[in-house]
Amino acid sequence: xxxxxxxxxxxxxxxxxxxxxxxxxxxxxxxxxxxxxxxxxxxxxxxxxxxxxxxxxxxxxxxxxxxxxxxxxxxxxxxxxxxxxxxxxxxxxxxxxxxxxxxxxxxxxxxxxxxxxxxxxxxxxxxxxxxxxxxxxxxxxxxxxxxxxxxxxxxxxxxxxxxxxxxxxxxxxxxxxxxxxxxxxxxxxxxxxxxxxxxxxxxxxxxxxxxxxxxxxxxxxxxxxxxxxxxxxxxxxxxxxxxx
Ligand SMILES: [Cu+2]
Numbered sequence: 001x002x003x004x005x006x007x008x009x010x011x012x013x014x015x016x017x018x019x020x021x022x023x024x025x026x027x028x029x030x031x032x033x034x035x036x037x038x039x040x041x042x043x044x045x046x047x048x049x050x051x052x053x054x055x056x057x058x059x060x061x062x063x064x065x066x067x068x069x070x071x072x073x074x075x076x077x078x079x080x081x082x083x084x085x086x087x088x089x090x091x092x093x094x095x096x097x098x099x100x101x102x103x104x105x106x107x108x109x110x111x112x113x114x115x116x117x118x119x120x121x122x123x124x125x126x127x128x129x130x131x132x133x134x135x136x137x138x139x140x141x142x143x144x145x146x147x148x149x150x151x152x153x154x155x156x157x158x159x160x161x162x163x164x165x166x167x168x169x170x171x172x173x174x175x176x177x178x179x180x181x182x183x184x185x186x187x188x189x190x191x192x193x194x195x196x197x198x199x200x201x202x203x204x205x206x207x208x209x210x211x212x213x214x215x216x217x218x219x220x221x222x223x224x225x226x227x228x229x230x231x232x233x234x235x236x237x238x239x240x241x242x243x244x
Contacts (some may be wrong), residue, residue, distance in 0.1 A: 050234035072185030100238020120155030120173020133167030
């Protein structure tokens, strides 16, 4: 008969062996979980991008595209509701979508209407007050054609600029003190204070992603006004995704 005393060393040896390899396994397992979660979180953050609004679906070749967007002092939606932002109207449902990824057909005239709800100020570089790269190098501001804005008289809130296509359109700002100033987007052009800016341009024949951005350092609260919304897709920068 095996006594209790005889059994004890065996059990203790097994306990010791198990606990050492067990502990290593647990530590390795936990390390693997932490690494997996960190990689997953980083990938999820990097892979997050705003939706694309397509102006190609249902577009008849040869006809112009009408693109309607708005610029707001505070976008109102998403993870940064207080950031300056674009919103674009879907051609299908007419809903405002918080994105700066706009899919456009190649070699097509794009008639743009931008409702500008944000305030403005004098430009740091007066060059950005000039309209370039649009049809006639001109735009209209509430029905009046202009080719340059004197930002000391007409404060500018944002610019719609596509460097690769030579396009720059200054978007005049409204006064925050005036009645109907929109505090949070999407703003309503039917009821809220804004400027309407229109212009046309032609998309290139070569498909590609053409970056557009704002040249006003309008990212208030960020370094030199050029961080935050100025560097983030969906806010003050995006892409014209020109496709055949
Ligand atoms: Cu801006």
